[in-house]
Amino acid sequence: MEETLRTGWLAVDFFTQSYRISGHVDVRQKSLADILNDSTTGFVRLEDAYVSPLDRPGEIVATYPAPHLVKANLTFAVVPHQEDALSRKQAYGRYLGTFLQQIFLTVPGFEIVGYLRLSARVDLRRVLTTEPNEFIAVLDGRVQASLRPDVTFTGGGILVNRRHIGVFCVVKEE
Amino acid sequence: MARILVIDDNTDLLQMIRLLLEERGGHEAILAAEGEDGLRKAMENPPDLAIVDIMMPGMNGYEVCRRLRQEPATADIPIIVLTARGQEIDRRTAMEAGADLHIPKPVTMSELLERVNELLARGKRQPAAPLGGTIAFLSLRGGVGTTTLAVNLSLLLAQQSEQKPCLIDLSPSSGNVALQLGLRPDPNWSALALLSTGIGAETIQTYLLSHPSGLRVLAAPFVPIVGEGLPRDKVLAALSALRHSFPLLVIDLPSILNEVTMAALENADTIALVTTADPASIQATIGTLQALKGFQEKIRLILNQPVSRQPVSRQALERIFRRPIDGLVPFDPAQAQALARGKPLAYTNPDAPLAKAVATLVPALQPVRRAAAP
Numbered sequence: 001m002e003e004t005l006r007t008g009w010l011a012v013d014f015f016t017q018s019y020r021i022s023g024h025v026d027v028r029q030k031s032l033a034d035i036l037n038d039s040t041t042g043f044v045r046l047e048d049a050y051v052s053p054l055d056r057p058g059e060i061v062a063t064y065p066a067p068h069l070v071k072a073n074l075t076f077a078v079v080p081h082q083e084d085a086l087s088r089k090q091a092y093g094r095y096l097g098t099f100l101q102q103i104f105l106t107v108p109g110f111e112i113v114g115y116l117r118l119s120a121r122v123d124l125r126r127v128l129t130t131e132p133n134e135f136i137a138v139l140d141g142r143v144q145a146s147l148r149p150d151v152t153f154t155g156g157g158i159l160v161n162r163r164h165i166g167v168f169c170v171v172k173e174e
Numbered sequence: 175m176a177r178i179l180v181i182d183d184n185t186d187l188l189q190m191i192r193l194l195l196e197e198r199g200g201h202e203a204i205l206a207a208e209g210e211d212g213l214r215k216a217m218e219n220p221p222d223l224a225i226v227d228i229m230m231p232g233m234n235g236y237e238v239c240r241r242l243r244q245e246p247a248t249a250d251i252p253i254i255v256l257t258a259r260g261q262e263i264d265r266r267t268a269m270e271a272g273a274d275l276h277i278p279k280p281v282t283m284s285e286l287l288e289r290v291n292e293l294l295a296r297g298k299r300q301p302a303a304p305l306g307g308t309i310a311f312l313s314l315r316g317g318v319g320t321t322t323l324a325v326n327l328s329l330l331l332a333q334q335s336e337q338k339p340c341l342i343d344l345s346p347s348s349g350n351v352a353l354q355l356g357l358r359p360d361p362n363w364s365a366l367a368l369l370s371t372g373i374g375a376e377t378i379q380t381y382l383l384s385h386p387s388g389l390r391v392l393a394a395p396f397v398p399i400v401g402e403g404l405p406r407d408k409v410l411a412a413l414s415a416l417r418h419s420f421p422l423l424v425i426d427l428p429s430i431l432n433e434v435t436m437a438a439l440e441n442a443d444t445i446a447l448v449t450t451a452d453p454a455s456i457q458a459t460i461g462t463l464q465a466l467k468g469f470q471e472k473i474r475l476i477l478n479q480p481v482s483r484q485p486v487s488r489q490a491l492e493r494i495f496r497r498p499i500d501g502l503v504p505f506d507p508a509q510a511q512a513l514a515r516g517k518p519l520a521y522t523n524p525d526a527p528l529a530k531a532v533a534t535l536v537p538a539l540q541p542v543r544r545a546a547a548p
Contacts, residue, residue: 011258011279022229022259048183050229050259058267060234080260080280149482150504150527153261 009047013078013153014069015143017108020057021069023049032079033087036071036159037133043068054109057151071134075107075164078143078155085137085157086117102171103138106146107164113171114141114158128168135159176222176294179204181212181238182256183230191225194283199290209233213241220247223294225286228257228268236271243272252293256281307443307541308413308423315458316429319478320448322513323503324426325354326520326532327539331422332389333521339422340382342392342413344434346403349394351426356516357383359393366412367404373411375418387521390420406433413441431465439466443541445473449495451486456494463495474500474538481505500538503531 008028014021023046025032035044046069051062079085100115101124116127117139127136141158145151178201180191185207192203204221206212209230216224224242228235235255242248253275255268260278268276275289311324321343328341343351344363352359361381366373383391392412404412416423425442427435439445445466449459459475466473477488477499492498506528512519519526524533 013259013261024258048229048231050234057261058263060228060236063229063231063234065231078261080278150479151263153263 015075020052036135076160079157081156104169106167114138176201179221179224181206182227209238223252225254239271309444310425310442311446312427313448315455318450319480328424329520332387337421338388340390340420342425343394345394345428346399348398352393362393362395364395373415375415378415406437409437476501478503479505501535
């Protein structure tokens with residue numbers, strides 16, 4: 001009875017430019033990162049979605065049993081644990097030769113700080129240009145609403161849609 | 175054995191929690207897969223505690239909490255919100271809806287049972303007692319919003335109760351309580367220093383200002399006082415006289431630990447120590463906590479956010495101060511205008527974030543009740 005109350009459904013907070021949509025994604029076959037970065041489909045299916053407008057992000061204004069979200073319109077997604085934000089390949093291996101780089105980035109309405117897990121040889125500019133994945137994993141991330149600094153979201157991982165990034169900065173360690 | 179109502183649309187989870195509560199906890203579990211069904215069961219036979227999920231189709235968990243709190247039969251039962259919505263904003267929303275505890279999923283079975291038993295041991299919710307006694311607001315760093323919080327709390331309480339509080343501005347250097355309230359600081363306490371007779375309950379009334387809310391104010395002089403200001407014995411006499419007429423005194427203290435401040439702190443039932451997340455304020459707060467070690471029991475640490483950016487998180491500040499933060503007041507862009515117009519938000523716009531946050535400070539500012547001497 002020491003088990004944690006977890007199933008094959010992952011609780012995720014998705015954000016568009018106007019809404020927060022909380023729901024569950026089936027991650028029994030693929031991790032959320034793999035689902036979002038799967039270029040063969042433009043949608044992600046949610047189970048039991050609860051919608052909050054971003055000006056009242058704690059309030060639930062609508063509920064839908066099985067909506068589809070358009071990946072291209074998602075700004076970012078917040079997941080509780082780091083491994084939920086990594087692809088299965090990353091989550092279960094390749095720890096050697098990687099390092100964490102602190103970054104700061106902006107997407108419409110939000111500022112995000114956290115860490116990128118990179119291989120030592122990677123050029124950071126590649127993250128925004130030639131990186132094949134649409135959603136990049138920001139680990140131990142903290143999101144702050146630009147106009148409401150009291151509204152923050154934290155997660156072991158934040159999957160950020162590269163196409164919505166406005167500013168991308170590497171934070172130099174002091 | 176306690177009767178525990180569990181409301182969650184995930185039937186597998188319901189069964190797991192039932193096993194946990196009944197087999198390991200020795201409690202009786204009443205299960206409901208929908209908010210409406212849970213409410214009906216709660217009304218039929220009120221449980222000792224309720225565990226409520228938030229994300230449920232139909233009536234969501236926040237609404238369930240609100241309804242439970244509205245019904246006299248269930249208004250006092252402890253409520254645990256167990257939800258995948260685990261962000262700080264969700265915790266605040268759950269608490270505003272009436273929850274006692276917010277536990278994000280996933281949670282271990284042991285932790286859940288531990289929290290259930292803790293809450294059961296705490297017993298039924300006690301309705302918040304009206305604030306009474308003396309609350310002193312202090313920060314040794316100026317500009318952190320101490321006066322703003324003292325003024326807004328006083329106004330809030332003045333509007334909530336027939337028995338109005340009295341707000342006292344003890345700053346010797348042009349205190350701005352009267353300014354924030356849009357009042358002219360005449361009379362003020364400067365003449366009290368010149369009184370050769372004692373300060374009685376009737377005498378002190380002639381030195382008080384009246385705000386339209388019913389709040390009475392002992393204002394500081396507009397012109398800064400050269401020297402110490404009101405002597406210690408006069409401060410003690412004034413506080414004693416005011417205590418005869420008012421159930422609650424709120425004191426706005428100067429940013430210095432002089433004789434007057436110490437006299438007020440000794441007489442206060444609760445000390446609201448106000449801090450912000452900027453380095454100078456953090457340093458001042460660490461120093462104040464050390465200097466006021468003897469008052470530890472009655473200090474409540476209030477984190478105010480007078481600017482839009484908070485460079486250090488609440489958790490980091492709690493680590494720095496080595497104690498929990500008892501209350502949080504977020505940045506409210508409307509405050510600057512309220513200050514300029516002499517119309518505090520707690521009086522003109524109770525729905526403003528600052529006014530709402532000040533209302534949440536009330537339970538934290540309750541004085542520690544000491545056991546009566548045998």
